[in-house]
Amino acid sequence: MDRSPATGAGHDEHAAGCACPRTADLDGDGIAASSRRTFLQRASALGAGAAGATGLLGAAPAYASDGNGNAAAAGADDDPYGRTTTEPAARGKWSPDPDNPRFTVVVMPDTQYMFDQDRIHPVPVEASFRYVLDPKGRAGGNDPNIVFLAHLGDVTNNGLAEEFTAATKAFGMLDRAGASYAVLAGNHDVHGDDQRGDTPYLDTFSVARARKRPSHHASSPDGYNTAHIFRAGGRKWMLLALDWRLSDAGFAWANAVIADNPTLPVIVTTHEIVGSYDDGTAGLSGYGQQMWDRLIKDNDQIFLTLNGHYWPPGSTVMKNSAGHDVHLHITNYQDRYYGGAGMIRSYRFDLDRGRIDVATFSPWIRELAAKKQMNALASQELELTSSVDYFSMEIDFDERFSGFAPIPPRKPRPARRMLLPGTLAYWRFDEGGSGTDVADGTVVKDQTGNGNDLVLRTVPGTSAHALVRTDDHHPDQPGHGSLVFAGQGNPVSGSYLQTVDRAPINRETFARGYTFEAFFKVPADWDGGRNGWSSMLSRVGTAAQAGKNGPGSTAEEPILTLGLSSSIELQWNAYPLNQDGATTAWSHLLQKEEWWHVAVVNDGRISKLYVNGCEEGRNPTSTAIGLTALDMPFLLGGYQWNGKIDQVFHGSIGDVRITNRALSPAQFMNA
Incomplete structure (x- = not known):
């Protein structure tokens, strides 16, 4: 579709009060009423600024075939503007990574000026399809995991059979590769609503053709609406490709498909929902209001809608009936150089970061640039x-989808499942009532049965409730409980745990490697001045006592510390058997009120620090063999300086496990 200047009046097809652009080629029924030539004449008189596409596309030669159903070049190979088609993409296998949390959905808006009577020129569209199909061959591409392509309608300009003949050959590139894609009809492709019957559009993009796509889930009885399900980011997603105008039957079908798949997030694509204001925001058109009222607002699964039809691009966010955000975007570039130049949008999902990054570009022009065939207009x-073409959306996907697809909490895992070969000690705190104090005389049993039990120690003068049981825990923690330490420093107070005097682990040197793991969280009132340089886990005995006096040694510090700096950075500081100084690894700055998993792994030579399963630090230039031992206890939540308790941890500690070999991240307790 095409835009004429917004007037603020006469918006018969728009919602009341909406300043969306008024279209120049709609009659009162919202049906295409004029050819492109007539529209451009009107737009020229109105100053619509669409003339940039006129002469270029009008000069393109007619589409040609080699007589065998293959596209044939009608111009010189070195003239991308004179050719009607490029070489088809090599046959390839459509094989996106369905479990990668980073994936891309590509959107292609109105291509009508590429398929326009005797001005057919599919080269830009084919270049976009090559970009989608060839992850290794994209010059300047940033979409290694494209999982779906959605066309937003107005494939052709006049809905003519010869236009669709050209279009079907271009889309055949996707079919041959087995790609997941969706096409829908725009007002330049069809007239009336989805009960119109047979058309060249439906002859081209038939139900039979749709069923061959790996994503196809269902088609409406009329054939003009399709539902697609694809897997990405480790879950299934639905995309509805809906006709330019839904009938009552069309709305009923779309609602039923969503209801039949009640746990799937849904993207709705259609030709018209919103139009844009001059500031880049958007508002519902008259038909868009029907879409909102009859489909979108009461289906919480719909979180994103994409449409073309109007220009320029824009977006808005509306609250649905469940109070959740729905992002509504319009994207269309037919008013720009070369009728849009096959422009596409990449919606780059990153489930780990909770973002969708949006980028808009022309693969065809990228190809021209690589061949040094780009002219001054194309370069722009x-x-x-x-801001309307290159932006990011923050979405907490788990929270947004929790109303229809809540993630069930991970069930506790029995202690015996955590006892991997080489496990020396495993402590968990899921016994006893939540909110109860850990009483004097309490013994926390080592789950391995090796006798590395923990006993309570309290700094004299400590107030009550210094160590409390709670059900709070890291979501991936095996045991569903933790201990809340109310320790302080300056002056020191609190309660902590230590291994019993005869615990075998007290004399362990870990000469062949080790893995230390712990879950922890610091509260909102954590203060670097009072609580910094405290430890989740440490070992009694100083560097001086161990005879460690080389470079990097500090005589008064413990021979092993896994703790936090005053800025809430993890620090591993330990004295290996083969060094007179300490080996140290650090993490980035961590946030308060968030559960973390830390693991320190040594393979007998190199030590590595992991946070939430991600490697953060190592000692790559120095060999670190084993750990110095003085046959003294390990402390959980306590830290000594010069042989005396100097700090007690302020925060929560969950499961802790110590193993005498290097574990892989897949073997960590949070895996």
């Missing part, structure tokens, strides 16, 4: 970076 369309 290589990539669009305005």
